[in-house]
Amino acid sequence: MIRSPLWVAVAMATGLTLSGCSNDDNRDSTTLPPEPAPEVQVFAENGLLDVRIRRTTFGVPHIEADSIESLAFGSGYAQAQDHLCLLADGIIKANSERAKYFGPHKSIDFATGLAKEEDNQNLISDFGYKALGVRQSAAELIGTLPDRSRAMLSGFAAGYNLYLADLASGAVTTPNLPCAGQPWVKPMADVDMLTYLFSIALLPGAANFMDLIFFANPGDGDEYLPRPAATASVPRQGQMMLAEIRAKAQARAATLATPEVNPREMGSNGWGLGSEVTDNGRGIVLGNPHFPHTGQLRFWQSHLTIPGHLNVMGGSLVGMPGAVNIGFNQNLAWTHTFSTAEHFIMYNLSLKEGDRLTYLFEGEERAITPKTLTVEVNIGGGVTIPLEKEVYLTAKGPMVEAPPALAPFPWDDTQAFFIQDANMNNVDVLEHWSAMNFASNLEEFQQAFKSFDGVIFNNTMYADDQGNAFYIDDSTVPNIGSEAENALRLSPELRAARDQAGFTILPGDEARFAFDGAVPYERAPKLVRRDFVQNSNNSYWITNPAEPIEHVSPLYGKRRVQQSLRTRMGLTLMSDARGDDDKFSPAEVESALLSNRAYLAELVLPQLLLQCQAQGTTPVVVSDSLSVNITPACAALAKWNGAQNQDSVAGALLREFGYRFDSDVHLDVPFVYTDPINTPNTLASDGAALVALAAASVTLTQNGFDLEAPLGQMQFVEKSLPNGQPSGVRFPWSGANNFEGGFNVFAYTNRPGDDTLLPQHAYEPAIDAVTGQPTRSELTTEGYHIDYGSSWMMVVGFGDQGPEGRGLLTYSEAYNAHSPHWADQTSYYSDNTALRPLLFTEEAIAAETLSDIRLQYQK
Structure with a gap:
């Protein structure tokens, strides 16, 4: 193993071109064609992984190697430097080991490892990924992958493992890294990386159905509940935990519903x-x-x-x-x-009479196969017990079930359902x-x-x-x-089922509806x-x-x-954000991206203010028990400056109005598909928009917010410390939201933890003055606490010397709160609302190099 502060790259071999010489030399004057350039080296020569990693401003790694495997080796090491805990958590999730290390519940206190809420989420996730077979498939398929993929997987694993070894030996130090030394942070193999990639591929599809896979069973009782493995010895605390798991699973089963596989907030431009x-x-x-x-x-x-x-x-x-x-x-x-696009299909099976484990396909009987799976569950004190349960599989995917009263996916005497995901084992x-x-x-x-x-x-x-x-x-x-395809277009039944569920449901008994690939x-x-x-x-x-x-x-x-208001905003920017020459420069594209315009305001605000003027001080009736004088709200909106920037007065009021705005209700001129950019339009004059404005304004004031507060006083990024507590440092934030027709979009899920066990803090939700429930905008008592939206932003053009790029990673390069690159780009965006130069040329990299290391590792 070699480390040195400087590295001299090994020269790459080049193809030889032989050119013709004059006839005076009595040589053949024919010009030989050039030899093809040498192919890129895939695996490291003689198994010696060798890479140079330079970090420049904002901690960006520039990774240079002479083979694909060594390049991935450097990537694995550098990613572990910045995201060790996140990577380790993703690996144990894909390998169905969350319950083994953290117990059955996802909502844990990371500092103590103790559950804060008993939700069985770890257990459901572990059984779900086993039912989807991601680890089993990875083990079976890794030997069949092309050399390039195998090199990338093995190299990355070696880099990650080297960083772990360096941490353990003290060769590198990362102060207060919360996961360092934890038993779940362990060396990985290439098959672990492939397992992880298989799990990520299922996120837009089958991974949304973990609850329904866990619940699915041919019986009508609690057969789906996990039980101790036959050979397990269950101590008293395990018996108590098992009773708790069963009770929580039964309670959760009573609330099963169709998952939202493509939420409205999920997106990009x-x-x-x-x-x-x-x-x-x-x-x-x-x-x-x-x-x-x-x-x-x-x-x-x-x-x-x-x-x-x-x-x-x-x-x-x-x-x-x-x-x-x-x-x-x-x-x-x-x-x-x-x-x-949809990446999976749910199939409705017709069952053989009197047999819930046999379905019919083109009149032939096919089996639904039970498979017993086992998951290790941590019950505390370093003790784990094996729990097992059956999942049910067809040849093309797992069975799913939800009670008919909650979602239309029963498993009864006549029908059942399974999921087939096109991304399975991708x-x-x-x-x-x-x-x-x-x-x-x-x-x-x-x-x-x-x-x-x-x-x-x-x-x-x-x-x-x-x-x-x-x-x-x-x-x-x-x-x-x-x-x-024609049936999906023309069948009222299939179209209605698709509209109701949000995804396609097809008959599973006819070959014409089946797919492969x-x-x-x-x-x-x-x-x-x-x-x-x-x-x-x-x-x-x-x-x-x-x-x-x-x-x-x-x-x-x-x-x-x-089209969405955001799409209409983007197409409007495409037309009117160009320069005087009616052409775009990269700088003008960046200005368009960060203009923070709001299409909803451009569409209706002038008309809304005219309706405000006509309404005067007469209260707007919101409900039988609520009437609102909207004069202060109208005055505040009149001061809005045309963009959702930090200094935008009434930006929050526009947002809350946007969450109540419905184009089908509040606009008079309907959508016309031959004019998708400009329709629908024209604010309805029936007073419905004023009701929405009144509800928005009273919600803000009842939660203690000033209607004229600049957006930057209410919208902020605040990172979580390793123990899940708020850092206390809030970065005021510019940016719009989907519902007001923004382009540079940020949102506030206000749900701690996301898809990781690493803890995130959240604030108490603000309450909607009309519904009495948390606001649809996820406004909190502290304001709009951002944890979603524009992330890796870039604008890249091409000049005479090649690419000219500017970009920004809004939440910064590193996840570790003690890294200097934990919040540096976050602070940059808060202060500038601008992108930064991307250092692509050797000259630019050399001028801003912060560190320069060489790593070698003999496999």
Whole structure:
């Protein structure tokens, strides 16, 4: 093992070109073709992993190696430096070991390991991932992966493990790292990384059904409850915990409901601008993913280089081993948004009469197979006991069940349901993103999508130095046949079931509705333009309004439907945020992104203020028991400055009005699909908007907030300390929300913990003055406490010397509260509401290098 402060890169071999000489030398004058450039080295030579990691301003790692495996090795080490606890938690979750280390309940006090709420969530998660078979499949499939994927997995695991070893030996120190030395923070293998990636691939689909998988059973009693394994010796405290688990499981079963698999807040914005709309005729990409600021869907910035082969920078989800998810290289840039496409199908089975474990498929009998699973559960004092239960599987996915009174998924004498997820065992994830990273032009970038189906749930927007703009939704979508597609379009029953559930439910007894594999590239919605492509989480349909996309599988989402206020804001910015030359520069794209305009206000505020004037001091009747003089609210809104910035008076009032605004109710001119940007419009004159404004204003005042408070006094980021307590440092925040038609969006889930066990604090919810329930906006008694929204933001253009990028990671590079890069970019955004230069060239990196290490490890 070698570490040194400086590293001299090994020169890469280059192809030899032999040129012809003059005939005077009596030599052959034929010019030989150049030899092909050497292929990139995949595995480290002689098993010696060797990498250089330089950190620049804001802690960004620039990782350089001579092989894919060594590059992933450096990525694993650097990610562990910044996110050890988060990575370790993700691995134990995917491996169904949360209950083993933390007991059955997710809501724990991280400092003590004790449950704060008895919810069985760890137990349900552990059984769920075992039912989905992520670990078993990883073990079975890892030997079949291409060399590049295997190198990325093994290299990353080695880097992570080296950092653990360095912590244990004292070679590196990280003061007060809360998870250091904990038994659940342990070395990983490449199969652990593949297990983790398989679990992430299921997040938009089957992973939402953990409760329904846990509950599913052919009986009508409590057969679904876990029990001690036959060989287990259960001490008294274990018996008490088992009784508690069973009681909580029964209580939870009484509230099962259909999961919301694509919540309205989940989203992103992406632009790919082509030569016709840029000032220099080269492409520009705007990347603006709106993602959680905590948990396993957190972005991390890095710069990855294999000299002569790869030079890519951008943001990746924590745990991506040696590849960039949203970023750019020397010739092209790309970004993603959350697709409206569906990635799984729920099938309704017809059961054999008198047999709940046999279903019919084209008249033939097929088995529903019980499988006994075992999970270790920590009962305290270092003691674990094995609990087991049956889950029920078809050949294509697990059974799910919810009581008929709560959701329409019963398992009775005639019918039952199972989930088939197109992302199950998705082995293309690493190959797909790696191929995008290595691409040097549009053809090579498109080939990544032709060859692989690893872009799990994303739209893709692209632009390059040749001025091409490209869009594709080649997320992993079930490849149903044309008969099934037509039935989904035309059958009132199937359409009604889909609208009610929020996802597709198909008959499971006919072959015409079955699927194997994902929709191929040829049939995915896509578009190449020289002006622009864009997406803000509506469907593929008006990626570019001048060329609507039609005639694709209905599983990709709806067409000819009303667009969100955010999509309309984005398309408005696309038109009116250009410079005087009617072209975009990268600086103008950044200004558009961070303008914090609110489309709702631009659509209705002038009309709303006129209605205010007509209403005067006459109280607005909100309910039988509530009437409100809206004069103060109207006066406050009249002072709003046109954007949701820190100094925006009445920004919170506009937001609370936005959460009560309904285009179908409050606008007179309906949606017309031939004019999707401008319709619906025109505020209704029936007084309904004033009722919404009155309710918004009284909610704010009853919770102690000034109607004229600048938004920055109410909207803030406050990070959690390792023990889950608030840091006490609040960063005032600029930015809008989906419901007011913002583009640079932030939100407030106010739910501690997210998908990680690492604790997050939350404040008491503010109460809606009309409903008496917590506000829909998740306003707290302290204001809008941000934990979601714009995350890895970037604007990348191309000049004569290559890419010119600016970006920001709003929640900063490191998760460790004692790192200098825990809140530095957070503070930067709060102070500037601007992006920062992305250091891509050797000159820029050298000028701002904070640390420089070389790591070697012999496998």
